[in-house]
Amino acid sequence: MTAISKSLMHVQNFIDQLSDAVILVASNDEIAAVNKHFLDLTEQTEFSAGGKHIDKVLLRHANGSEGTLLAVKGLINVKMSVGFLPIHEDFYRYYIVKEQPAVVHSCQEPLMKTLMNIVPDFIGIKDGDGRFVFANEFVGELFELPGFDFTGKTDADLAEIIPNYRDVFQYCIETDEQVWQAKEIVRCEEYVPARDGRTRFFDVYKVPVFHPDGSRKNLLVFGREITEKIESRMLLEESEARYRLLAENAMDMITTHKVDGTFTYVSPASYALLGKKPEDILGDTGYGMLHPDDEEISRKAHDELIQGPCTKTIPFRLQHKDGQYIWLETSCKSITDDTGKVVEIIGVTRDISERKKSEDLLRQSDKLSIVGQMAASVAHEIRNPLTSLKGFVQLLQESEQLDASNYYNIMDKELNRIDQIMGQLLLLAKPQVRTYKKVCLKEIVEFVKSLLQPEAIVQNVQFNTEMTESLPLIYAEENELKQVLINVLKNAIDSMANGGEITIRGEVIDGNIHVSVKDQGCGIPAERIQKMCEPFYTTKEKGTGLGLMVSSKIMKEHKGKLHFSSIEGKGTTVSMILPL
Numbered sequence: 001m002t003a004i005s006k007s008l009m010h011v012q013n014f015i016d017q018l019s020d021a022v023i024l025v026a027s028n029d030e031i032a033a034v035n036k037h038f039l040d041l042t043e044q045t046e047f048s049a050g051g052k053h054i055d056k057v058l059l060r061h062a063n064g065s066e067g068t069l070l071a072v073k074g075l076i077n078v079k080m081s082v083g084f085l086p087i088h089e090d091f092y093r094y095y096i097v098k099e100q101p102a103v104v105h106s107c108q109e110p111l112m113k114t115l116m117n118i119v120p121d122f123i124g125i126k127d128g129d130g131r132f133v134f135a136n137e138f139v140g141e142l143f144e145l146p147g148f149d150f151t152g153k154t155d156a157d158l159a160e161i162i163p164n165y166r167d168v169f170q171y172c173i174e175t176d177e178q179v180w181q182a183k184e185i186v187r188c189e190e191y192v193p194a195r196d197g198r199t200r201f202f203d204v205y206k207v208p209v210f211h212p213d214g215s216r217k218n219l220l221v222f223g224r225e226i227t228e229k230i231e232s233r234m235l236l237e238e239s240e241a242r243y244r245l246l247a248e249n250a251m252d253m254i255t256t257h258k259v260d261g262t263f264t265y266v267s268p269a270s271y272a273l274l275g276k277k278p279e280d281i282l283g284d285t286g287y288g289m290l291h292p293d294d295e296e297i298s299r300k301a302h303d304e305l306i307q308g309p310c311t312k313t314i315p316f317r318l319q320h321k322d323g324q325y326i327w328l329e330t331s332c333k334s335i336t337d338d339t340g341k342v343v344e345i346i347g348v349t350r351d352i353s354e355r356k357k358s359e360d361l362l363r364q365s366d367k368l369s370i371v372g373q374m375a376a377s378v379a380h381e382i383r384n385p386l387t388s389l390k391g392f393v394q395l396l397q398e399s400e401q402l403d404a405s406n407y408y409n410i411m412d413k414e415l416n417r418i419d420q421i422m423g424q425l426l427l428l429a430k431p432q433v434r435t436y437k438k439v440c441l442k443e444i445v446e447f448v449k450s451l452l453q454p455e456a457i458v459q460n461v462q463f464n465t466e467m468t469e470s471l472p473l474i475y476a477e478e479n480e481l482k483q484v485l486i487n488v489l490k491n492a493i494d495s496m497a498n499g500g501e502i503t504i505r506g507e508v509i510d511g512n513i514h515v516s517v518k519d520q521g522c523g524i525p526a527e528r529i530q531k532m533c534e535p536f537y538t539t540k541e542k543g544t545g546l547g548l549m550v551s552s553k554i555m556k557e558h559k560g561k562l563h564f565s566s567i568e569g570k571g572t573t574v575s576m577i578l579p580l
Helices: 003-015 036-041 110-118 137-142 155-161 163-182 227-249 269-274 292-307 353-398 405-429 441-458 478-494 547-557
Strands: 021-025 031-034 058-060 066-069 078-087 092-098 122-127 132-135 186-193 199-210 216-225 253-257 263-266 311-319 325-336 342-351 436-439 461-467 474-477 500-509 512-518 561-567 571-579
Touching (some): 163 199, 163 216, 199 227, 441 461, 441 478, 441 500, 547 561
Antiparallel strands (some): 066 078, 078 092, 253 263, 500 512, 512 571
């Protein structure tokens, strides 16, 4: 049972003892409970309160002190005197239905006094001249006058008795008069300074009650302390102000989005990044500015963000106002409500164009390094067909009667072999446009094997391929995956000084594609494995230390990773792990 339910049960016990008919009404005007006397008055044995609106039972008159009881068994359209008090949680209203207008006098009843004194809220009743007719115990405690009799005192009198609260009582005088003039219930916030220097805030209802001739009769005042709520609100406002100050002056573009991706806030940095003002982007999703090749990966990241609380870092290209595409990186976090439902996405976006240029230069440097390292093997592989070609040409020159048709076929094959080797080298060394698409890892493996075959032959290394037949396609940058596999395979070849076998295996494990390269080389000490992907760290005499660093970076950009396992003297297995 909640604290509210216990409180209402406690109140129910009290109202059942009152001699008047009582209706307890929630803040949404639905009846929460009635007491026994109400059942007696309306000649009912029970009353189904759930969801019933007060206006279905009681027609409240404009003067606030009278009403007509409607459509209840035993009584139809019977005019009664009605008064009401807000009590306990969330300002439930306490309607007293009487045959004579005696709201103030009913407060003198011991049970009513007890009821209002147990309420942890400010309750006061004043007459038409502003003199207190009743004030509950909370009022005395609030103004540091426990047990004080407020009866007959005005706010002006109290300002003289407790001058520390003079400003508070003066404010009460002013707001009371405003309520009388308005002739309707007024809700406002009032504050009272506390002894410890803090300020206590109250959510206050003031209800004017008039005589039939329109003269002032009573003013009912009800106040609930909302200090914690106000302080939390003030802290939130201060936090939001600091956040906005930071966002408005940050070099990075800060954004917030609805779950559908629509921008709800864009910081001024958008102009420096995209040449567009925040108002040019608000209400849009940004997909219209997105590079076509980056749309799939961006939508996939967005779908993951709205599924539940998570963070994502996404590199992509957006179109600048001048038409050029620029590289950006956004770090996003999904924000959830109390139920765990994602209600908003926050993003911080920065320009990574220069970083991308540096990474491209590193990749190209790594490619050229590979080409240079392969030069000797390629030269050896080309020299053999060139020797054959030279010999056939000499034979043809020396003998005019010789049938050359058989030699032409052999020469054509050797020339095609040279052309294939040079074409693969040029493809590797030539800068490529980065394009993400569905790619087949089997084809990538076959390409790299063919490219490195000359070097493998020189090193007396054989390739053994074990690829799963139904290996699915993956969304990736084909040339970059080729570069990673070239680095891994070349390292495997270099580790096998005495030759041997390299096994290339492709399979699906736990929702990821694993392409593993297992060699029979010298192995790697355990303490060195941790450093394998660090910049410029190498175990080879002529290595640059760029290959595995670039490869690791490429794998991370594909949301994958490189995994190393090794036994000294037996060999190493390097696995390329990529998500489907």
